[in-house]
Amino acid sequence: MAILSKLFKPTVWNFIALAIMFVGLIIAVIRFIYGLGAVTNLSNTYPWGIWIAFDVLSGVALAAGGFIIAGTVHIFNLREYQPIVKPAVLTAFLGYFLVIVGLIVDLGLPWRIYHPLIYPQVHSAMLEVALCVMFYFTVLFFEFLPNIFERLNWKVATRWIHMFTIPLVIAGIMLSCLHQSSLGSLLLLNKEQLSRLWYTPSLPFNFFMQAVAIGLAMVIFESQMSSRLFNRPPEDKILTSISKGLRNILFIYLIWRVIDLTYNGNWSVLGNSRFETFWFSVEWIVGVLIPVLLLSTNLHKNPTTRFWMATLVIFGIILGRINASLTGMSSYFNQIYIASWEEVTISAAIICAGLLLFQAIVRNLPILEENGDEEESPEPAVVTY
Amino acid sequence: MDCTRRRFIKILGICGAAALIDDDPLLADPLSPSLHPNSEFGLLNDGTRCIGCHSCENACREYNNLPAFETRPDGEILYPTELNDRVFTRIESKTIPSVDSSTGETVTYRRHQCNHCLHPSCVSACPVGALVKSPEGPVYYRAERCIGCRYCMNACPFTIPKYEWNSNKPFIRKCTMCSEKVLQGEPTSCASVCPTGAITFGTRNELLEEARQRIAQDPDRYHNHIYGEFEVGGTNVLYLSSSAVPCADFGFPMNVGNESYPSLTWAALSRVPGIALYVVVWVTFVYFITQHRIPEELKNRESEKTDSDLKE
Ligand code: SF4
Ligand code: SF4
Ligand code: SF4
Numbered sequence: 001m002a003i004l005s006k007l008f009k010p011t012v013w014n015f016i017a018l019a020i021m022f023v024g025l026i027i028a029v030i031r032f033i034y035g036l037g038a039v040t041n042l043s044n045t046y047p048w049g050i051w052i053a054f055d056v057l058s059g060v061a062l063a064a065g066g067f068i069i070a071g072t073v074h075i076f077n078l079r080e081y082q083p084i085v086k087p088a089v090l091t092a093f094l095g096y097f098l099v100i101v102g103l104i105v106d107l108g109l110p111w112r113i114y115h116p117l118i119y120p121q122v123h124s125a126m127l128e129v130a131l132c133v134m135f136y137f138t139v140l141f142f143e144f145l146p147n148i149f150e151r152l153n154w155k156v157a158t159r160w161i162h163m164f165t166i167p168l169v170i171a172g173i174m175l176s177c178l179h180q181s182s183l184g185s186l187l188l189l190n191k192e193q194l195s196r197l198w199y200t201p202s203l204p205f206n207f208f209m210q211a212v213a214i215g216l217a218m219v220i221f222e223s224q225m226s227s228r229l230f231n232r233p234p235e236d237k238i239l240t241s242i243s244k245g246l247r248n249i250l251f252i253y254l255i256w257r258v259i260d261l262t263y264n265g266n267w268s269v270l271g272n273s274r275f276e277t278f279w280f281s282v283e284w285i286v287g288v289l290i291p292v293l294l295l296s297t298n299l300h301k302n303p304t305t306r307f308w309m310a311t312l313v314i315f316g317i318i319l320g321r322i323n324a325s326l327t328g329m330s331s332y333f334n335q336i337y338i339a340s341w342e343e344v345t346i347s348a349a350i351i352c353a354g355l356l357l358f359q360a361i362v363r364n365l366p367i368l369e370e371n372g373d374e375e376e377s378p379e380p381a382v383v384t385y
Numbered sequence: 386m387d388c389t390r391r392r393f394i395k396i397l398g399i400c401g402a403a404a405l406i407d408d409d410p411l412l413a414d415p416l417s418p419s420l421h422p423n424s425e426f427g428l429l430n431d432g433t434r435c436i437g438c439h440s441c442e443n444a445c446r447e448y449n450n451l452p453a454f455e456t457r458p459d460g461e462i463l464y465p466t467e468l469n470d471r472v473f474t475r476i477e478s479k480t481i482p483s484v485d486s487s488t489g490e491t492v493t494y495r496r497h498q499c500n501h502c503l504h505p506s507c508v509s510a511c512p513v514g515a516l517v518k519s520p521e522g523p524v525y526y527r528a529e530r531c532i533g534c535r536y537c538m539n540a541c542p543f544t545i546p547k548y549e550w551n552s553n554k555p556f557i558r559k560c561t562m563c564s565e566k567v568l569q570g571e572p573t574s575c576a577s578v579c580p581t582g583a584i585t586f587g588t589r590n591e592l593l594e595e596a597r598q599r600i601a602q603d604p605d606r607y608h609n610h611i612y613g614e615f616e617v618g619g620t621n622v623l624y625l626s627s628s629a630v631p632c633a634d635f636g637f638p639m640n641v642g643n644e645s646y647p648s649l650t651w652a653a654l655s656r657v658p659g660i661a662l663y664v665v666v667w668v669t670f671v672y673f674i675t676q677h678r679i680p681e682e683l684k685n686r687e688s689e690k691t692d693s694d695l696k697e
Contacts, residue, residue: 032553035549035550035551035552036555038551042548043550044544044548047538047539048535071668075671075672077675107532108532108533108534108535108555109531109554109555110532110533115512115513115530116513119514119515119530120512120513120514121514123650123651124510124511124536124650124654125510125536125650125654126510126511126536127512130512170668173668174661174664174665174668177664178657178660178661182657185650185653186536186539186650188649188653189506189539189646189649191542191642191646191649192542192638192641201652
């Protein structure tokens with residue numbers, strides 16, 4: 001118990017999270033004994049479900065904040081963003097860890113997860129995805145390692161690993177660019193199945209832009225959440241400029257997609273299927289248009305609106321990925337996939353694990369330390385949402 | 386095509402990854418033109434000759450050790466209505482009003498199976514080369530490599546690969562064109578049992594020739610289209626359909642286009658080494674530029690920071 005209380009506060013939410021993780025664990029055991037069919041609604045028509053659409057496709061995107069902020073600070077030398085580098089890298093590290101957990105549950109033969117390394121087939125987009133997951137996770141691990149060294153007060157190791165910061169950041173940016181876009185390349189083979197509302201030869205680029213947007217939104221979300229959780233002053237100035245960046249990238253994404261849909265003559269399929277059109281509209285109105293409009297006003301300086309706008313962007317882009325990999329195929333297959341409660345529980349358990357790990361790590365490692373000293377902070381430490 | 390592939394591997398080699406490339410001839414470029422156009426085997430499924438006797442379904446089941454079909458209590462066999470991990474081929478029937486309208490109705494048939502594409506989407510999708518296209522035609526599966534990502538299922542334009550959903554050690558299952566037999570030049574099990582010659586085994590060129598002849602000899606009977614001649618860049622399994630129920634009416638995917646599927650992702654993937662190199666060079670360049678201006682800037686910022694701190 002003593003160790004547990006060092007890891008996280010015994011709040012109701014944390015106990016609920018633990019409970020969900022426990023149920024998830026039981027479902028995972030059933031899945032490994034009786035097969036995927038026993039707990040999922042996956043079928044020969046929909047071989048991929050929310051474990052891929054949400055945990056992997058969206059999870060990787062949520063981690064994009066790590067390489068963007070690390071690049072901003074270490075490569076572009078914009079030191080004012082320094083305080084959020086460590087939390088962003090931690091979010092990315094945990095994000096990738098959870099993506100791998102999700103993959104292990106989803107893969108039919110997860111104990112062969114290393115096969116892409118020994119039998120690579122270079123024409124496969126999935127190979128690029130697999131290699132990027134492995135390599136970038138390794139890079140993130142090394143970017144995270146200094147926290148442990150600092151905590152243990154290993155001076156030599158700390159100095160030694162800091163020499164590798166820049167190469168690691170560069171490798172991280174390169175792998176992220178490839179990885180984020182390769183998720184879009186995966187869907188290029190669904191030329192026939194996927195509705196033209198989502199299918200376009202520029203899917204890899206679209207996925208990359210989505211990742212930048214959701215990565216920035218996640219930085220805002222995570223930073224304001226942890227200010228609240230750990231009673232720290234919010235990084236208002238930084239977050240205000242990040243939300244400007246978020247608005248800009250969303251705006252570019254919006255214009256790009258309009259051009260893309262027009263150029264390929266794909267607006268005509270709007271309305272072909274009511275189900276697809278509905279979810280397409282939700283994705284765009286809630287996830288892009290409203291945030292772009294509101295973030296363009298002075299409201300982006302207001303922490304509460306900023307937080308909710310970031311949440312909408314996160315929602316919209318996750319929905320976009322679910323649409324592009326599941327919803328968008330419903331009219332072709334004339335069949336809808338709806339996740340089973342077991343699938344949802346496993347995904348929820350994975351998120352809960354992420355939240356708990358985040359708390360435990362922030363409480364025990366010097367992640368938020370450069371956040372300005374608490375005593376000096378003149379602002380009230382409580383933000384209301 | 387071949388030149389871009391070679392360039393790709395060269396760039397990979399520069400990146401020090403050449404040792405990782407599997408030199409397996411079976412992984413030969415799925416984009417390159419068909420390897421052995423004259424000796425590649427295939428099947429010609431003639432829907433107008435099929436009488437729906439289900440012999441091919443039974444032969445396939447026996448040859449591949451698949452479980453028996455379900456039977457009704459009165460002993461009637463319930464033939465499969467979908468392909469799955471226990472069914473690699475099936476006959477679909479369609480009842481239409483008879484042409485001469487005197488006899489009422491006629492039944493037409495279509496066979497479902499893997500099309501053994503010349504440029505198989507599934508092979509290009511598999512990250513570990515578990516699915517391969519052999520030079521003799523069959524697209525078959527090396528189970529020992531599969532990781533179970535199911536991308537092949539997602540990628541196949543004909544939704545052919547199926548999964549063993551209820552196994553804790555699941556594999557992909559699909560028609561293999563009886564690869565063990567075909568690699569020795571023997572006809573497939575289904576072709577050798579068909580009583581009416583609705584399934585013809587032969588090299589792809591022979592089959593195309595044969596199909597054209599059949600259409601030419603009886604243009605009223607046949608719909609003038611050989612499905613698989615050009616679709617998705619060509620397939621080794623070809624289909625003829627009757628003029629009464631052309632392939633479009635029988636649910637053959639008509640929008641797949643004539644472009645090979647692997648080229649869709651290759652358009653993006655072939656750029657990967659270039660993009661990687663570009664990003665690294667560009668980022669490093671930016672790094673050195675911005676480093677150059679730190680000392681002063683950092684000082685400014687530092688003083689700004691203390692200034693603002695003091696103000697607060
Ligand atoms: S039909 Fe599908 S499974 Fe068969 S070879 Fe073509 S892509 Fe592969
Ligand atoms: S499920 Fe197996 S055969 Fe299919 S793409 Fe994945 S690794 Fe390859
Ligand atoms: S070729 Fe072999 S595996 Fe394929 S349908 Fe015929 S009998 Fe079955």
